[in-house]
Amino acid sequence: xxxxxxxxxxxxxxxxxxxxxxxxxxxxxxxxxxxxxxxxxxxxxxxxxxxxxxxxxxxxxxxxxxxxxxxxxxxxxxxxxxxxxxxxxxxxxxxxxxxxxxxxxxxxxxxxxxxxxxxxxxxxxxxxxxxxxxxxxxxxxxxxxxxxxxxxxxxxxxxxxxxxxxxxxxxxxxxxxxxxxxxxxxxxxxxxxxxxxxxxxxxxxxxxxxxxxxxxxxxxxxxxxxxx
Amino acid sequence: xxxxxxxxxxxxxxxxxxxxxxxxxxxxxxxxxxxxxxxxxxxxxxxxxxxxxxxxxxxxxxxxxxxxxxxxxxxxxxxxxxxxxxxxxxxxxxxxxxxxxxxxxxxxxxxxxxxxxxxxxxxxxxxxxxxxxxxxxxxxxxxxxxxxxxxxxxxxxxxxxxxxxxxxxxxxxxxxxxxxxxxxxxxxxxxxxxxxxxxxxxxxxxxxxxxxxxx
Numbered sequence: 387x388x389x390x391x392x393x394x395x396x397x398x399x400x401x402x403x404x405x406x407x408x409x410x411x412x413x414x415x416x417x418x419x420x421x422x423x424x425x426x427x428x429x430x431x432x433x434x435x436x437x438x439x440x441x442x443x444x445x446x447x448x449x450x451x452x453x454x455x456x457x458x459x460x461x462x463x464x465x466x467x468x469x470x471x472x473x474x475x476x477x478x479x480x481x482x483x484x485x486x487x488x489x490x491x492x493x494x495x496x497x498x499x500x501x502x503x504x505x506x507x508x509x510x511x512x513x514x515x516x517x518x519x520x521x522x523x524x525x526x527x528x529x530x531x532x533x534x535x536x537x538x539x540x541x542x543x544x545x546x547x548x549x550x551x552x553x554x555x556x557x558x559x560x561x562x563x564x565x566x567x568x569x570x571x572x573x574x575x576x577x578x579x580x581x582x583x584x585x586x587x588x589x590x591x592x593x594x595x596x597x598x599x600x601x602x603x604x605x606x607x608x609x610x611x612x613x614x
Numbered sequence: 615x616x617x618x619x620x621x622x623x624x625x626x627x628x629x630x631x632x633x634x635x636x637x638x639x640x641x642x643x644x645x646x647x648x649x650x651x652x653x654x655x656x657x658x659x660x661x662x663x664x665x666x667x668x669x670x671x672x673x674x675x676x677x678x679x680x681x682x683x684x685x686x687x688x689x690x691x692x693x694x695x696x697x698x699x700x701x702x703x704x705x706x707x708x709x710x711x712x713x714x715x716x717x718x719x720x721x722x723x724x725x726x727x728x729x730x731x732x733x734x735x736x737x738x739x740x741x742x743x744x745x746x747x748x749x750x751x752x753x754x755x756x757x758x759x760x761x762x763x764x765x766x767x768x769x770x771x772x773x774x775x776x777x778x779x780x781x782x783x784x785x786x787x788x789x790x791x792x793x794x795x796x797x798x799x800x801x802x803x804x805x806x807x808x809x810x811x812x813x814x815x816x817x818x819x820x821x822x823x824x825x826x827x828x829x
Contacts, residue, residue, distance in 0.1 A: 396820070400823075405792075435823075448679050448700055456704040514655075519667075538666050540665045
């Protein structure tokens with residue numbers, strides 16, 4: 387029985403997060419959480435507030451084969467997260483994990499299927515810092531600038547991705563707009579700073595974009611523009 | 615893992631050939647602490663995992679596996695079992711990423727919760743041997759540099775202030791349960807106290823902690 391009393395509910399949620407409840411109580415709480423907002427917010431409270439205690443466990447190096455085992459177990463799963471659309475096809479983005487040579491292959495494919503009669507003049511492959519995986523491809527030409535996700539990247543709930551350009555020799559980033567939730571942004575007339583040597587960056591912002599004309603959230607993807 | 619350290623302030627840029635060309639600096643001075651933690655790169659990566667990106671899951675593993683493995687080892691006490699716990703946890707992260715919402719807390723705390731629960735499943739099923747004078751137990755005084763490290767984390771100062779305000783038995787119960795994954799019975803054995811007292815210390819400790827954290 388999930389208690390109505392606030393103190394009882396909070397203590398129970400705390401015991402659940404600590405992990406001291408019996409298995410039947412755990413099952414009862416987990417079944418009730420999706421429909422009991424007070425309970426689930428009490429559980430979140432304890433998960434957040436007790437979390438610094440987890441720092442008392444010193445970090446350690448997992449055995450080297452652990453990631454490969456995780457990857458093969460995921461491959462064996464029949465249900466995967468909601469990855470849909472041609473750009474998310476594993477066969478496509480597995481290529482790009484091979485590195486930038488392969489990312490360039492994706493890019494060529496992208497250009498081949500993009501109905502731009504004059505073709506783009508500049509291209510950029512955007513990826514997370516320190517990461518080989520290409521997540522976005524940008525092309526710029528007479529028809530303007532198009533940025534499209536190739537891995538189905540979506541902004542965190544209640545946030546938006548905003549695209550920025552940092553021109554060569556210019557001081558700060560300039561906004562090119564908020565990327566719609568479908569993962570494709572068209573900018574009809576790109577500013578002159580969108581040219582070879584410029585950098586494109588995507589940051590996480592409030593819905594509707596940065597209120598300050600500068601990135602306020604983390605920069606999560608970057609890529610350099612180069613001429614075709 | 616703060617936004618600024620991870621992506622927000624120092625961002626390395628690379629050419630298509632992979633060579634680094636320069637760094638760029640973006641501040642995020644207009645964000646509150648809560649906003650910043652909700653938008654940490656961990657949260658972004660979890661959102662990408664929910665969208666089906668295995669590359670994002672791998673990145674999450676690279677960033678968080680050492681920390682999470684440490685948490686698992688602390689609870690299960692055996693590196694081989696902890697490695698299995700880590701595997702189970704990452705499979706679960708892959709399957710449940712869509713349930714994570716940044717408004718509901720930090721991504722790293724969500725990951726910790728999954729690993730702790732998988733570790734608890736492992737020990738509750740098979741049991742484990744822990745010597746009561748084991749110096750790594752969470753309720754035994756830790757080295758000052760460790761305390762400093764803990765207090766440097768966001769939110770840790772308030773937690774430590776509030777833990778310090780509890781009765782000693784309440785505090786030890788909460789720390790042993792959270793850090794070492796002890797059950798009521800294991801805490802009772804460790805503290806050489808009746809089971810009923812331990813249950814009541816945990817409960818009253820949690821309520822006092824909540825009052826303190828909310829004040």
